[in-house]
Amino acid sequence: MTNRLMQILCLLLLAACGGGGGSGSAPRNLDNACAILDQRPGYLRAFRAAERKWGVPVHVQMATIYQESKFISNARTPLRYALGVVPIGRQSSAFGYSQALDGTWKEYLQDQRVRRARRDNIRDATDFMGWYMAGTTRSLGIPLTDARNQYLAYHDGRNGYRRGTYRAKPWLIRISGEIESRAAMYQAQLARCT
Numbered sequence: 001m002t003n004r005l006m007q008i009l010c011l012l013l014l015a016a017c018g019g020g021g022g023s024g025s026a027p028r029n030l031d032n033a034c035a036i037l038d039q040r041p042g043y044l045r046a047f048r049a050a051e052r053k054w055g056v057p058v059h060v061q062m063a064t065i066y067q068e069s070k071f072i073s074n075a076r077t078p079l080r081y082a083l084g085v086v087p088i089g090r091q092s093s094a095f096g097y098s099q100a101l102d103g104t105w106k107e108y109l110q111d112q113r114v115r116r117a118r119r120d121n122i123r124d125a126t127d128f129m130g131w132y133m134a135g136t137t138r139s140l141g142i143p144l145t146d147a148r149n150q151y152l153a154y155h156d157g158r159n160g161y162r163r164g165t166y167r168a169k170p171w172l173i174r175i176s177g178e179i180e181s182r183a184a185m186y187q188a189q190l191a192r193c194t
Contacts, residue, residue, distance in 0.1 A: 024074040024120075033062060033186040034193035036071065043071075044194065046123040054130025055137075059190055060147045061126055063183035064154065067175065068099040073120040075099065097125035104132070129154075136161075147183035148176045 029035040037044045047058040069075035076095055093102035096119025100108070108128050109117060117124035133150050136142050139158055142149045153161035155172060166172050 024072055026071045030066060030070060031185075033059070033189040036062070037193070040071075040122075043122055046126045049123065050126040050130035053127065054134040054144075056130045056133045056144045056150075057187070058194075059183045059187035060133075060145065060150065061129055062186045063147050063179045064129060064151055065097050065125070066182055067151065067179050068094075069097050071097065073097055073122070096120045097122055098129050100125070100128055100132075108132070148180035151176045151179045 027036045027039045029039075044058075047061050050056055050061060051058055065071055073096060075097070094100065095102075098119060100119050105119060105128065108131055109115065112127075112131060114124075117127070119125055119128070132154060133144055136150060136153045136158055137144055140153060140161060142153060144150065149161075152166045152172065155176075156165045156169075160166070166176070
């Protein structure tokens, strides 16, 4: 094989491995719900399926996913370092669009009797979020339309929310307010494009 042909084959192989614009990347304009759904039509189908099954409005799902992963399918928590340089693992087991923890994801898989669901699949991630938020409504009485308090319970867990652990986290209270605002923004945008 010629050197030039070998270079082209290597370049094609690298491109096929997902160089930059693969499914793990975020949509371009995260501040516009319509632009997100135009760029990723499969998202709307997933959001609507979760809304039909669990009752969680599309805009609440979108605002939560924005906060958790910025719509990056394979999002992970940052690495922790010993002595500032030696990686010693991730901050938590959170992964995927919904940043579901290993234990909670396992509970979801068992409860819903699904085997092949993946956290980096938008349909599975939104179904998980719907399942979790519907459970939060049943156990804590938080309406599915209440993006702020649903997020506080999602982040700190239902028992943490019940104990009020978020009250000692001013940054989390600020973020939950931002999620509430983003959900309202997405809701207004979706009214014009869906």
